[in-house]
Amino acid sequence: MKILIIEDDDRTAAQVARALTEAGHVVDRAGDGRDGLFLATGGGHDVIVLDRMLPGLDGLAVLGALRGAGQSVPVLILSALAHVDERVRGLKAGGDDYLSKPFAAVELVARVEALGRRPAQAQARDRLVIADLDIDLRTRRVTRAGRAIDLRPQEYRLLEFLMRHDGQVVTRAMLYEGVWDFHFEPQTNVVEVHVSRLRQKIDRGFGRPLIRTHRGGGYSIGLTDDGPDDGVSDDGNPDGGDAAAGGDRD
């Protein structure tokens, strides 16, 4: 994908650019709001990573101008302002996602890729299917290889979120926000325990595992051989019996 980074801090910009380049994307950079707006309105970018506090033109002003010009390119806002109020402001101003500093590079890449794929997910579906795993969104019925799987509500929501991001890495922070609406990182391993439980139910006894753990605290769902190869490796723990002990960050 072609990604525009609007960020005044050179080191942050370099880090972001490097992470995205390593993930196989093409990166442009603007050092302030005016250049950023100029490059952004030129179009041709799949995703824009926008810093909020910029010299020249504030990030939200850039966003407003961009949306005013009818550009619907997905924008990920990057900011040191982390509180829910600030996120809400950013999203209301037309942002599509909000990532607060400090952030993990893997998280940034995962979110940018999720934004880049958004048009594909926009279509309303009432079934999600990956290999032989099948969920009916209306009845909330989950089957694998034709066998019904009984999930708790929290497990169902987790599975649905993973399947909606089919083939992408989703980070723990994305799961906290998307599945549980947590805007904080709990001290305990909520994600690991739930993923591990989900794994037991949908992967155990079904041959090839579908849920993969990625280094740095991300997960993806999909068959191993047609899943994305974005440089992160499988943790070699397909059973996932105890994700907390699987070397993940705690």
Next chain:
Amino acid sequence: MTVTDAAQGGGLFRRLRRTSAARIVALYLAVFVASTAIVLGSVTWAALALIDRQIDQTLDAEVRGLAEQYRLEGLGRLIEVVRARSGIRSSGIRSPAGPGDRGGGPGPGDSGIGLGGIYLLAAPDGVPIEGTLSGWPRAAERAADGTLDAELADGRRARIRVYRLAGGFRLLVGRDLAERARFRDLVVEASFWSLGLVLVLGLYGGWILARRSLARVDAMALAARRIVGGDLDERLPRAGSGDEYDRLAQAVNAMLDEIGRLMTASRVASDAMAHDLRGPLARARVTVEAVALRQPDPSEARAGLDEALAEIDRVIATFEALTAIGRAESGAGRTAWSDVDLSALVTELGEIYDLLFEDAGRVLAVHIAPGIARPGDRALMQRAVANLLENTLKHGAGPVVLSLARDAHDDAIVIRVADRGPGVPAAERARVVERFARLDPARSLPGSGLGLALVDAVTRLHGGRLVLMDADAGTAGTAGGAGPGLAVELRLPADGGAPRPAESELTAAGGQADEGLAPAEGVAPSGGVAPSGGVGAGSGVRPGPSA
């Protein structure tokens, strides 16, 4: 000290001039002086006017009397009368004229002030015939008839009445004004003395007043300077009279006490923070350094970096928690408040954490009264309750009960998490909600020590209070427990500014009676599903309109 005193003494007047007491005194003094001057002035003016009027009336009466004598008895009689009256010198002796004599009768003008009668009868050509004057005063030479002030030939000032008699004779009757002038001088002098006295007394009183208040303020300022200088135990002096200065000092002292308490707390917290952050940062540094310098094999390097990453994440989490506490304590972001469905929120947290307790081999029982909502910051409330659950997950033991109910006594909303673990000694309960406070002095257990501090800050932001107690207090048995257990109650005022629902009593009763309520599966209690237990009446009813 003496230098300071001297400087203060020398500058006292200058400093007094700048005090508000001095300004008030000056203002009052000006008002007093002005009003006294107005009163005295108007009295003087009225008295002098009265005297003038009396003189005029006397002169008028006398002239008419003399004119009558002339008309009735001729010039000879007039000359006689004028001669007789001219004989009276300022002696206070009344005119020898009889009582029937209107002109010379005892008029008001004769009562001591209008003495010194002046008379002159002149021929039509102006030649004096009889009287006390040797010639016409210059001012009256041309006047045919009328009253005027004139200066006499001998320098006296007089009020005179000129009258032209039939046949061209001219008559002049006058009164010496020296007495009037003396009276006026007397009154004016008295007025000045009174004004001076008012001024002196006012200034003196003001000086005393201003100096007294200045002394109190100086003492306070001195104490304040000592406090600024580092003597934090110093307090503003109080006279003990309970006056406004005492009350001010009391309020400021209370403020200083609170500031002192906060400063101590923040010093302790920053010490603890330095300790808690230095630990993981040092470990991360050592690990990264080892990887960088020793260049171990890839899997070892990888493990080291993961470890360092985990340490850095701990540091970030600690900072993040501190920021959240700071925000909650400052009350910032109240604009983000909305009507929070606490029943749904706590139920969901119960569902999320149920699995974790199960994983840890423990049981989480959830009792939620339905339909409880109040305004608040949803994200912070969620985080606070999650912190309580994580706290018992980390430090508690045995079965855990998470409940949400209304207290029947004070109608407070109570979120309670109780376990059967070692509990917290009563003496430590106030301390554990402080930042970085931990029961474990070696800080060997995981956790930042910020969990309860955040819960406390969030609770207070919502106008509530956090209560810690033994879990077995008031309940029978300690089944499955290793200690007294800990119950943490987050008590929130029910209204929080929102309209009080009419069925709150019902809901409260239901909330108290819902023993045995299982955590609802995926359905918020407010969704209309009646949980098991005796809550049928109150369930499914939302408390008023949600904002």
